[in-house]
Each structure stands twice: as C-alpha cells, then as structure tokens.
Amino acid sequence: MNKPPNGVVSMPREVLHLLIDLPGEADMETLRAAGDAGGNALLDAFAQWSKQSATDELADLPVDVFRERAAEFLGYCGWGDVSVASNSDALIEVSIADCWETRRKHGEQSGCHLTTGLLHGFFAALAGYELGVMELECAELGSGGSCRFVIGTPEMVDSIYAEISAEAGDKG
Numbered sequence: 001m002n003k004p005p006n007g008v009v010s011m012p013r014e015v016l017h018l019l020i021d022l023p024g025e026a027d028m029e030t031l032r033a034a035g036d037a038g039g040n041a042l043l044d045a046f047a048q049w050s051k052q053s054a055t056d057e058l059a060d061l062p063v064d065v066f067r068e069r070a071a072e073f074l075g076y077c078g079w080g081d082v083s084v085a086s087n088s089d090a091l092i093e094v095s096i097a098d099c100w101e102t103r104r105k106h107g108e109q110s111g112c113h114l115t116t117g118l119l120h121g122f123f124a125a126l127a128g129y130e131l132g133v134m135e136l137e138c139a140e141l142g143s144g145g146s147c148r149f150v151i152g153t154p155e156m157v158d159s160i161y162a163e164i165s166a167e168a169g170d171k172g
C-alpha cells in the first residue's frame with residue numbers, strides 16, 4: 001500500500017470537476033458544495049482501501065477501530081495528520097494538524113470549506129442521514145495547531161454554534 005508522495009492530496013473526481021469550473025475566488029458555499037459532491041466517492045475509496053488491510057466490512061468494525069482507520073485513510077489521502085475521536089457534544093470530532101487546505105495560499109482565507117464539505121459528504125454517506133459539520137477552530141485563522149471539525153446531527157451542530165456565538169458575544 002503506497003502512500004501518495006508528500007504534498008499530493010487525493011481528491012474525488014467529482015470534486016475536481018467542480019473545482020476546475022470555479023472562478024478564481026469561490027465563496028464558502030461553492031467550495032463546501034464541491035467538497036460535498038465527493039463524499040460518496042471518498043467513502044467508496046475508503047471501503048476499498050480498508051478491504052486491502054482487513055477482511056472486515058466497514059459496517060462490521062468496532063467503533064474505535066473504525067475511527068482509527070478513517071483517520072489513517074484521510075491522512076493517506078494527503079489531508080495532513082488526522083485524528084478522529086468521539087466528542088460528548090457531537091457524534092465525531094475530526095482534528096487535522098498541518099491541514100492541506102491551510103497550505104493553499106490565496107487572498108482571503110476564511111476557513112477550510114472544501115474540507116468541511118468533504119467531511120460532510122463522507123460522514124453523511126456513511127450515516128445515511130443528514131448531518132451537520134462545522135469547523136470549530138482553523139489553524140489558518142490564528143489558532144495555530146490543528147483544524148478541528150465537529151460532525152453531528154444538524155441540531156447538535158446548531159447548538160454548538162449557538163454556544164460559541166454566545167461566548168463570543170460575552171467577550172465582545
């Protein structure tokens with residue numbers, strides 16, 4: 001099982017097709033939609049990749065093994081140093097150190113929208129129902145360290161967002 005060379009990010013074809021047609025400066029919604037379009041393909045690639053190292057079907061894996069393997073796969077795709085964990089307030093938390101998207105240099109970086117879209121498409125395809133994804137912290141936006149994403153039901157993510165907004169309001 002060979003890793004892609006350093007600096008190369010594997011991206012589903014569906015995403016690339018959409019990216020090619022984008023104007024120079026795409027907005028957040030467009031980037032998220034492009035990432036989201038690749039969710040199914042990414043999940044298929046994960047299932048295939050996982051089969052090469054184990055005979056178990058994804059659905060049969062214990063949750064902690066699944067999380068470990070998903071993190072390994074996303075790292076293998078060139079996303080960065082990925083970890084996947086449970087979070088009491090959400091279903092899943094994904095943390096990416098050295099996130100590939102923060103290394104794209106362009107004028108106005110406002111977070112990792114393609115990654116957010118890809119995570120949404122991937123986990124929604126896996127779960128089989130609608131999920132919300134939010135980037136809690138972005139390395140590019142001053143937090144340094146890792147980009148952190150939470151994935152949960154839309155209600156869970158809304159309430160996390162509301163909490164953060166309230167906290168930000170208290171400070172300001």
Ligand SMILES: [Zn+2]
Nearest residue numbers: 112138139147
């Ligand atoms: Zn980020």
